[in-house]
Amino acid sequence: MQPFSLFSLGGVLLVSVEEDIDDAGIRELLARVSSRVSREAISGVIVDLHHFEVLDSHLARQLQALARVLHLLQARMVVVGLCVPVVMTLLDFGITLPEMEFALDVEQALVRLHESGPQASGPDAGELS
Amino acid sequence: MKDISEVQLDEGFLSEIINAITSGIFVTDLEHNILMINKAGARMVGKRPGDCFDRKCYDIFKTPMCRTEFCTCDIVTSKDRANYGETTMQVGDRQVPIEYSSRPLKNYEGKIIGCVENFIDISERLEKDRIILEQKESLLKKREEDIRHLQDEILELSTPVIQVWDGILTLPLIGTLDSHRAHIAMERVLQSIEQTRAAFVIVDITGVPIVDADVARHILQTAAAARLMGSETLLTGVGPHTARVISDSGVSLENIILKGRMTDALQYAIAQLEERRLQMKKFSHFMGALGEEGEKEE
Numbered sequence: 145m146q147p148f149s150l151f152s153l154g155g156v157l158l159v160s161v162e163e164d165i166d167d168a169g170i171r172e173l174l175a176r177v178s179s180r181v182s183r184e185a186i187s188g189v190i191v192d193l194h195h196f197e198v199l200d201s202h203l204a205r206q207l208q209a210l211a212r213v214l215h216l217l218q219a220r221m222v223v224v225g226l227c228v229p230v231v232m233t234l235l236d237f238g239i240t241l242p243e244m245e246f247a248l249d250v251e252q253a254l255v256r257l258h259e260s261g262p263q264a265s266g267p268d269a270g271e272l273s
Numbered sequence: 274m275k276d277i278s279e280v281q282l283d284e285g286f287l288s289e290i291i292n293a294i295t296s297g298i299f300v301t302d303l304e305h306n307i308l309m310i311n312k313a314g315a316r317m318v319g320k321r322p323g324d325c326f327d328r329k330c331y332d333i334f335k336t337p338m339c340r341t342e343f344c345t346c347d348i349v350t351s352k353d354r355a356n357y358g359e360t361t362m363q364v365g366d367r368q369v370p371i372e373y374s375s376r377p378l379k380n381y382e383g384k385i386i387g388c389v390e391n392f393i394d395i396s397e398r399l400e401k402d403r404i405i406l407e408q409k410e411s412l413l414k415k416r417e418e419d420i421r422h423l424q425d426e427i428l429e430l431s432t433p434v435i436q437v438w439d440g441i442l443t444l445p446l447i448g449t450l451d452s453h454r455a456h457i458a459m460e461r462v463l464q465s466i467e468q469t470r471a472a473f474v475i476v477d478i479t480g481v482p483i484v485d486a487d488v489a490r491h492i493l494q495t496a497a498a499a500r501l502m503g504s505e506t507l508l509t510g511v512g513p514h515t516a517r518v519i520s521d522s523g524v525s526l527e528n529i530i531l532k533g534r535m536t537d538a539l540q541y542a543i544a545q546l547e548e549r550r551l552q553m554k555k556f557s558h559f560m561g562a563l564g565e566e567g568e569k570e571e
Contacts, residue, residue, distance in 0.1 A: 246501055
């Protein structure tokens with residue numbers, strides 16, 4: 145079984161990632177998401193991480209890479225579903241994921257993607273930790 | 274009635290005096306034979322003076338020091354000096370704590386011929402000391418508990434996270450903000466965000482008297498955490514002094530939306546929420562589809 149699943153929500157792609165995703169899985173995810181974004185003219189990608197109880201720095205870097213790829217493809221990426229322990233660990237390691245956007249849940253993410261318009265702003269490149 | 278000055282100080286009267294003393298007194302020769310013991314001393318070991326004469330002192334007193342290098346008789350007779358200490362003697366099957374002092378006994382030529390020792394029972398004193406110590410300890414323990422309880426209470430009081438509106442949390446900070454408190458506040462905020470799904474967190478620092486670079490960093494950290502959860506952080510209550518300090522410290526507050534007063538922050542947040550609600554209505558058909566999708570996912 146695939147360690148992630150993709151749902152199309154008309155212009156927005158919802159990516160739900162399982163916790164046991166490995167390197168090969170991440171590569172596969174990057175390839176599939178980016179090809180679908182460019183083929184179907186998708187303006188926003190919501191990455192749902194609520195299955196994760198732990199998020200290591202490696203995966204955080206992969207997510208950053210995905211965000212950059214999507215930025216180059218003129219799509220916005222919103223991460224949802226980070227739980228408290230994950231957030232605390234990320235901050236303890238000094239990881240603030242500055243190039244990404246976050247939302248409380250998929251619903252809020254959708255609102256966010258629609259409110260400022262698909263092309264309005266990419267990831268806030270100027271943000272520092 | 275005879276005056277005491279008329280009494281002749283002969284041997285018999287001296288022994289009367291020695292027997293009247295309440296602490297134990299005994300004399301041994303160099304071979305540890307007891308030459309003399311007064312009534313109080315004999316009573317303390319549960320014997321009569323007559324039972325102790327010509328017996329070895331270590332058979333009578335049975336202290337842990339007897340017949341070791343710490344024997345006080347040997348010390349005073351070999352070194353020609355006084356010796357003091359505390360030990361226990363065995364009376365029946367009971368250990369009695371005593372305090373003793375010994376001195377060498379010399380004849381008219383100045384030659385050491387034995388040892389004079391006097392001792393008192395200190396079990397009552399030790400018992401009293403123990404009770405006092407116990408009381409002190411329990412008092413100290415209680416006070417420590419009280420202090421810890423108060424600290425917890427203060428910590429609890431000092432980091433309240435209040436939901437003032439649907440989707441808006443406030444964190445009014447009062448008092449000094451150290452890293453411990455900041456950490457607790459952050460954890461509280463995150464938990465509250467998770468529970469209430471609040472899109473906005475308003476941090477108010479009107480009540481923080483000293484805002485320095487560290488405090489600013491703590492607030493920034495909280496904002497970063499809230500951002501990862503998907504909430505936005507607003508900061509209110511920044512006075513002119515605080516503004517200067519933050520500006521001088523070089524900490525940039527770019528993840529944070531600054532508002533002058535709590536009212537402004539609330540108005541801003543409510544307006545934003547309202548806008549989002551309208552957006553959501555626009556895409557209601559969308560949400561319906563999403564709801565079904567979400568159910569499948571669960």
